[in-house]
Amino acid sequence: MYFLAFHPHADNDRPELGIISGRYLDVLERRDGRWGIVRRVVVSDWTRNDLAGPEWERTTERAGYVGGRRGDRDQSYEFFA
Numbered sequence: 001m002y003f004l005a006f007h008p009h010a011d012n013d014r015p016e017l018g019i020i021s022g023r024y025l026d027v028l029e030r031r032d033g034r035w036g037i038v039r040r041v042v043v044s045d046w047t048r049n050d051l052a053g054p055e056w057e058r059t060t061e062r063a064g065y066v067g068g069r070r071g072d073r074d075q076s077y078e079f080f081a
Contacts, residue, residue, distance in 0.1 A: 004019070
């Protein structure tokens with residue numbers, strides 16, 4: 001499984017945005033009728049540490065995109081209803 005993760009953090013009191021892309025190498029087993037991960041290796045394919053910045057104006061709600069929300073206020077709740 002591939003992943004792309006963004007981690008806002010502060011290094012030396014400056015805002016940073018750590019980015020990592022990689023893969024999970026999972027070993028799955030079925031126990032008591034349920035599948036689960038019994039071993040995971042995380043492979044880091046690339047990383048970057050970028051300064052935090054403003055939103056990309058072309059992809060904001062002001063530009064006509066639907067913004068994501070937490071919980072049942074998110075557009076996906078209506079979509080999958």
